Amino acid sequence: MTDFLPEPPFRHDQPSRIGVLLVNLGTPDAPTAPALRAYLKEFLSDRRVVELPRVLWWPILNGIILNTRPAKSAAKYASIWLPGGSPLKVHTEQLTARLAAELGTRLGLPLVVDYAMRYGRPSVAAALTAMREKGCDRILVLPLYPQYAGSTVGTALDAVHRVLLKTRTLPDVRSVRHYHDRPGYIGALRQSVEAYWAEHGRPDILVMSFHGVPRRTLELGDPYHCECLKTGRLLAEALGLAPEQYRITFQSRFGKAEWLRPYTADTLVELGRTGTGRVDAICPGFAADCLETLEEIAMEGKASFLNAGGREFHYIPALNCRPTWVAALADLAEEQLTGWLPDPEQHAGDAERLRERARRAIAAGSPE
Numbered sequence: 001m002t003d004f005l006p007e008p009p010f011r012h013d014q015p016s017r018i019g020v021l022l023v024n025l026g027t028p029d030a031p032t033a034p035a036l037r038a039y040l041k042e043f044l045s046d047r048r049v050v051e052l053p054r055v056l057w058w059p060i061l062n063g064i065i066l067n068t069r070p071a072k073s074a075a076k077y078a079s080i081w082l083p084g085g086s087p088l089k090v091h092t093e094q095l096t097a098r099l100a101a102e103l104g105t106r107l108g109l110p111l112v113v114d115y116a117m118r119y120g121r122p123s124v125a126a127a128l129t130a131m132r133e134k135g136c137d138r139i140l141v142l143p144l145y146p147q148y149a150g151s152t153v154g155t156a157l158d159a160v161h162r163v164l165l166k167t168r169t170l171p172d173v174r175s176v177r178h179y180h181d182r183p184g185y186i187g188a189l190r191q192s193v194e195a196y197w198a199e200h201g202r203p204d205i206l207v208m209s210f211h212g213v214p215r216r217t218l219e220l221g222d223p224y225h226c227e228c229l230k231t232g233r234l235l236a237e238a239l240g241l242a243p244e245q246y247r248i249t250f251q252s253r254f255g256k257a258e259w260l261r262p263y264t265a266d267t268l269v270e271l272g273r274t275g276t277g278r279v280d281a282i283c284p285g286f287a288a289d290c291l292e293t294l295e296e297i298a299m300e301g302k303a304s305f306l307n308a309g310g311r312e313f314h315y316i317p318a319l320n321c322r323p324t325w326v327a328a329l330a331d332l333a334e335e336q337l338t339g340w341l342p343d344p345e346q347h348a349g350d351a352e353r354l355r356e357r358a359r360r361a362i363a364a365g366s367p368e
C-alpha cells in the first residue's frame, strides 16, 4: 500500500496538541456563474445529498441543472455578498476566531481551533492536514448543524473519515453528531429572540423555518424531522409561546419530489392571506446567516408575506457569533475534551469560573 497521505516524521520533541475542527456546508468563492457551477457540481454530486441512482441523476445534473442554476443562484448570492465574501464564510470565520479565544481562555492550553467546509474551501482534507502539521494528535470535529441529517452531518463526517482512511498515524478523533436539544443552544436562541423583541416589539406569530430535506429520508429513518420539531418545541417553551403563536416550517425545497412539510413559502402566503399582521421568522437550524436565510427568508419570504396581505415582517438573524452561542459551543467542545485535558478536575474548576464571568458579562448586556 503506497496511497497513504504524506505525513511529517514522528518527533518526540514536538508538543502534542488538541485540535477543534468546526465543519460547515461551504459556499461559492464568488457570486458568479462559473464559481456557482463548481460549487453546485461538488455539492450536488454528493450521494448523501441526492440519493437518486447515478444513471438517472447524472444527465439531469450535468445536462440541465449545471447549465441553468449557476447564473440564477449567482444573482441571488450577489444580493447578499459582503465585502469579506459570502456571509456563510464570513460568519464561520468569525465564529471560529471567537471560539478559539473562548476555549483558549477557559482551558489555558495551546489549542488549534479551525474550520473547514464540506464543499469548496478550505476543504476538510486541507484543514485536517494543517492540524496534523501543527502537532494535533487529538481532534474534535464539531459540525455546525444543530440537527442531524445524513445530508449534512453525515456527509461532513464522511469527509473526515475519508481522510483518516488514508492516514498512517491516526489521531484520536471525536465528533459531535447533534445538539438540537442542548440547553446552551436553546438558551442562545431564546436570548437572541428576546433581545430582538425587546428592541423591535413582538410579532403575532413566530415562524421557525428549518432547511427541508426530501420526505423520503424521514420514511427511511433520518432523524432530522424529529430533531427540528424538538428544537422548535423547546424554543417555544423557553419563550413561553402558546401553540397558536408559532409555526414550524421547512424551506429551500429542491426539485420536484415532496419535501418535509409544511413549506415555509406556503405558510407565509397563508398567514398573509388570513390577516396575520406581523410575522417574525427565525431559522434555528442555520448557525450562520447565509443565502438561505438572508435571501430566501429575509427577502423572498418577506415579499411573499407582504404581497399576500401581511403588514409587517421581521427576520431575526442567525446566532452567528453571539456571545451566548460561542459559550454554548465552548461548553459542548469542553465536554468532549474531558479526558484529553492534562488535569480535568483543575480545568473543570477553571471552566466554571470562566463561565460565571461570561454569564455576568452577558447579564450586564455586553455587546456582541
Ligand SMILES: C=CC1=C(C)c2cc3[nH]c(cc4nc(cc5[nH]c(cc1n2)c(C)c5CCC(=O)O)C(CCC(=O)O)=C4C)c(C)c3C=C
Binding pocket: 025, 026, 027, 028, 040, 044, 049, 050, 069, 073, 086, 088, 145, 149, 151, 152, 211, 212, 213, 214, 224, 252, 254, 285, 286, 289, 290, 291, 292
Ligand atoms: C439537493 C438537495 C439539498 C439538500 C438535501 C439540502 C439539505 C440541506 N442544506 C442545508 C444547509 C444549506 N443549504 C444551502 C444551500 C443550498 N442547498 C441546496 C440543496 C440541498 N440542500 C442547494 C442547491 C444550495 C445552493 C444554493 C442554491 O443554488 O439554491 C446553504 C447556504 C450556502 C451558502 O453559500 O450560503 C445552507 C447553509 C441543510 C441544513 C440541509 C439539511 C438539513
Ligand SMILES: [Fe+2]
Binding pocket: 211, 252
Ligand atoms: Fe441546502
Ligand SMILES: [Fe+2]
Binding pocket: 252, 291, 292, 296
Ligand atoms: Fe434556497
